[in-house]
Amino acid sequence: MHNIMIICPDQSPLKESEKWLSRYGFHVNTSATIEQANRYYEWSEFHLLLIDQDSIASLENASSLLPSHLRRIVLDARPSLSTGVDSMAQGAIYYLPLPTDSETVLKHVVNALEQHDDTPQTDEATPSQQSDEDAFTLGTASSGIIGQCAPMQALFSDMRKIAGTDVTVLIRGESGTGKELVAKALHNLSHRHNQPIISVNCAAIPDNLIESELFGHEKGAFTGASTSHDGLIYAADKGTLFLDEIGELPLEAQARLLRVLQEGEIRKVGATQSTKVNIRLVTATHRDLIAMVRQGLFREDLYYRLYVMELLLPPLRDRGDDISVLSQMLLEKACQKHKRPIYHYNRAFDKAIRSHHWPGNVRELENAIERAVILSPPERVEAANLKLASHQSSTQQGTATLTQQGKTFTGTTLDDYLKYFVQTHQSTMTETQLAQSLGISRKSLWERRQKLEIAKK
Structure with a gap:
């Protein structure tokens, strides 16, 4: 049986959780304050803590009063992006609004308990473990990639397993899902994090320049090559090379890239000698590379060199409550960018966002929210200014x-x-x-x- 501690004032909506969590087989204790819980209970007895933000808001050192090993979910009657980021940085696994329905809380409680061993741990942890956890936590704003839904948690689990290796990674997902953010997070988690990460969009470089940009060229190698150029792969030596939209790479450049992976060396355009390089390659695409292999548009041998580890990014429409969390963050970011007061994230705004399909994913969401911030009056951000309904209705008009x-x-x-x-x-x-x-x-x-x-x- 799992033991859960709930810390909340008597009038908190979280108080009701004790009844139905008990019905689901959890052993639940409640305390009005952290001090009361410290006085009457041993923290080592508990597997999870649910805590009302009001219980810790007035305490300057609230985090230090709680054992570092105890997993916690923070719930807040006045949720905000800054409080959420602070809570996650201080060790919260999830940050949820209050009131919240029992199904949502139960789902997050189960997820939190399944993420770790059920056996309570001691407060002791090695310095290296503490520093690693504090430095970079996937799913929080500090990691650059936010997500608490099950598909994102599965993605983070895979990322943690492969980040410490030099294995080649292929990231797949729809356009706008954040593939470059995943690549940067992988780099930051790796032992190469103090070295550069070089990001290259293969689709944005003209076909006749891509080989020179990636592999470099010697002086006089072609018309206009007035000086020698090292290339972006050489610039990524000892670090990470991220090739976005790898499916757009021309066949000639694919052959050169294959040699880099096989031999660990590059040869500049027009050069006779090769240069050794030590890179970790991460690639991304929204295209079906296997179909391209069948059509002769992508080298089969290169595909199997790239497809060592695969990471799949879920589309925004499949990310559940993450949509609201991302929207709040993007709303605050857009307000700061355009020097507007921080708008309150209201229910009508959230409903409009949650009802949209988002074919352009996070990129489309960011643009829509920025549009709403620019068009809305100073006192309130309005859902109509997302301009989503007019876009959808246009598809129903005569052709x-x-x-x-x-x-x-x-x-x-x-x-x-x-x-x-x-x-x-x-x-x-x-x-x-x-x-x-x-x-x-x-x-x-x-x-x-x-x-x-x-x-x-």
Whole structure:
């Protein structure tokens, strides 16, 4: 049987948890204050602590009064991003709003107990263990990647297991899910964290320059090469190289990258001698590399070199309560960016966000919240200013028909036309020509490709 301590004032909504947690088979004790719990109980008897933020808000050294080994969930009747970050930094596994329904609390209680051995530990821990835990905790703001849902916890578990190795990692997930954040977190958890991490977006570099950018070139290797250039792989020596959108890497560059992985050396464009490098390679893609292998667009031997360890990022729509936590953080960030007072994260705003499908994932969420901050009045952030409903209703309107080069286009938005135009012309036009024809920059075209998932032929 698991022993749970609840610390909360008598009038707290958390007080009700004692009854139904007991019904589920937990042995529950309650205390009004931390001092009372210290006086009457031995902390070593408990597996988990549920604590009302009001019980510790007035205590300057509340964290020091609680044993470091005891896992805890903090619940707050006035939740805020800053309090949540502080609570997680001080050892809380979860930070939840009050009042909270019994099903939500039960789910987090079970998750917290399953994350560790059921046997209570002593307060003693080695200095190295304490410093490692304090320095970088996945799922908190300090790690750069936030998440408490089950898919994210599974991801964090895998990350902890592989971070200390030099194994090659392939990160897969939809566009906008935060693949680069995962790569940086892996680097920060690794023994290479004091060395550089070099991030390269393979889709953002023109095909004729990618080899020079990655592998370097000698002076005079091609027209315009007036000086020698070391390349980004060499810059990542002894550190981590992150290749985002690896599926966009040209076949010639794929062959060179394969040699780096097999031999641990690079040869500059135009050079006769190779240079040894020691890198940890992390790659990412939203594309189906196996399908690309079948189509001859990706080298099979390179695929199996990259597919040593795979990390899967869940889409935002599958992350449950994480959506609200991320939204609160992004709302505060947008307010600070645009020098607005910090808006209260209200229920209507949250409901609008939770009801949207978010095909663009976290990137789309961040843009929508920034839009709402800019358009809302000073006293209140308004859900209507997310502009989500108008976007959804536009897809229900009558379609417009447009004929070009003998083909008929049927769609409702500019994005529909852009996707049609690129897919129709990409076999006969370069990326630069496509961008010029559409009246946008090459970078904007690449961003639209990612957002609309328009694969290159």
